[in-house]
Amino acid sequence: MSSLNTEPNLADPDDFYAELLEMLDDKDVKQSREIHARLILLLSNHIGDREILSEAMKIAAKAAG
Amino acid sequence: MNKIFETPLYPYVRSADQDETQPVRRPVVIIGAGPIGLAAAIDLAQQDVPVVVLDDNDKVSNGSRAICFAKRPLEILDRLGCGDVMVEKGVTWSVGKVFGGDSPIYGFDLLPEAGYKRPAFINLQQYYLEEYLVARVRALQAEGKDIDLRGGNRVVAIGSHTEHVTLEIETPDGPYILEAEWLIAGDGAGSPTRRMLGIDFVGRVFEDNFLIADVIMEADFPTERWFWFDPPFNRGQSALLHKQPDNVWRIDLQLGWDIDREAEKKPENVIPRLKAMLGEDAKFELEWVSIYTFQCRRMESFRHGRVLFAGDAAHQVSPFGARGANSGFEDVDNLVWKLKLVIDGLAPESLLDSYNSERTYGADENILNSTRATDFITPKSDASKALRDAVLGLAKEYDFAKSMVNSGRLARPCTYDGSVLNGADTDLPRRTRPGSTAADAPFGDGWLIDKLGGGFQLLAIDVEVPDALEVDGIAISALKLAAKGAPELAERYLGDAKGAVYLMRPDQVVAARWTEYDEAAVVAAVNTATGRAK
Secondary structure (H helix, E strand, C coil), X not given: CCCCCCCCCCCCHHXXXXXXXXXXXXXXXXXXXXXXXXXXXXXXXXXXXXXXXXXXXXXXXXXXX | CCHHHCCCCCCXXXXXXXXXXXXXXXXXXXXXXXXXXHHHHHHHHHCCCCEEEECCCCCCCCCCCCCEEEHHHXXXXXXXXXXXXXXXXXXXXXXXXXXXXXXXXXXXXXXXXXXXXXXXXXXCCHHHHHHHHHHXXXXXHHCCCCEEEEXXXXXXXXXXXXXXXXXXXXXXXXXXXXXXXXXXXXXXXXXXXXXXXXXXXXXXXXXXXXXXXXXXXXXXXXXXXXXXXXXXXXXXXXXXXXXXXXXXXXXXXXEECCCCHHHXXXXXXXXXXXXXXXXXXXXXXXXXXXXXXXEEEECCXXXXXXXXXXXXXXXXXXXXXXXXXXXXXXXXXXXXHHHHHHHCCCCCCCHHHHHHHHHHHHHHHHHXXXXXXXXXXXXXXXXXXXXXXXXXXXXXXXXXXXXXXXXXXXXXXXXXXXCCCCCCCCCCCHHHCCCCECCCXXXXXXXXXXXXXXCEEEEEECCCCCCEXXXXXXXXXXXXXXXXXXHHHHHHHCCCCCCEEEEECCCCEEEEEECCCCHHHHHHHHHHHCCCCC
């Protein structure tokens, strides 16, 4: 059974985070939401594993409380 | 208006039953002479079960209503003697195109492989279908079948008993009482039968309105299903275009929830909307306009003692996917052979509970698909709209997102996986596993599907089986085929196996299958498929 990797996996986390912020520079709430939606769809398709995606969705929804 | 709407096809005629001092008891009475009630009546009459159909009206439906008829219902209508006339008159199509704004997003072909008698879909106005069904009833009557279509008969009260059902009927000549051993309710979404028996019908209401317009015009759009998300002529909403016979075009425009429904139906408001879509100079004539909302719901059980519910009376879905009338025909197909066996005393009444379990399974599949399509077409929140728009945006460039675009997943027959009637299975192609509707294939100069149905059959491919068999009163005939020179048959029924034996139900559904013939196994499977297994 596959499971979501929640251990550190990105080589340079600060650099990645900066790129995420950059992507949303000058964008309003609506545009940001659209960008997020497209990003989720692209990454989900790339991952392709429904179990992993479901696990990620559960954690994300729980964290949002 | 087309005059077919206005001509009484089965005007009220006084029945001898009305002159009896004691109520007459009939084996089967059907309430509703719509497509489902008439189909059930024809199926019963073809199997020599006397049947009475009651309807308070005497005409075909007003307006085109259900227009998309899928391959499986056409196969069922073939068995009922109406398939050819439907396909000859109907507009055949299999390709759909989806647009976002004014640019195409993607296209799909619903029947990409060859080797089937019937097309993926035809479009035909419901009133033609009803006219053909009534003509078929008349032809059966001429052959001497006991099928009685009573217009102007309104059922006003129903009494449900252990051995029968009592019906109080109002007619232009006054009331009378009729009894039925079995009652089929095919009286539509607002089913008075359901209401009179006090049975709940709960589900999800979708807060949206759709303008539906049939226009007559000469136009050169291709014979395809076209669906628009957010088109320039209906911003922020959706639109759907279908071609029907007689140069009639069906246009569906999503309007949203907060509208004045009566005002929107007026020609002075409808025509500008249509001109925005078809062009200022387009010449067209309005044939029919309606506004609809919809619900996705089903009855908890389709069987209530001796009352059996079928079609919209039992379940409702959104129109996206053409799963309404189409699934009603599957109800009839599933129900009638079971009822015939029960009436003949060859199967226990509990066989009818499998009508409930199999068709509620089918209804759930349809409700799931149509709910998902509706949630995509009408997002419930800003966040779900952002996701939907993201899919549409990405789909223009990236294939993965095309598969998520949901403008309605179009009707396909359901497979009764896990049905109590399913028997043995073995290593043969998945598409023809027990519970599946028979896959058609070319057969000699004709089609396999035309050789199936009407009774239990052994479909034997390159395996020796007896010509006929009888299992406690149930006759089983054999259909012996060779795979040589029949590649579609081999692919759909054999796969890598050298030979196969399929036990087919009277509704052309696979009951069980083996790679060798074993009489004891066949007997066991027949008993399982008829609810007689101990």
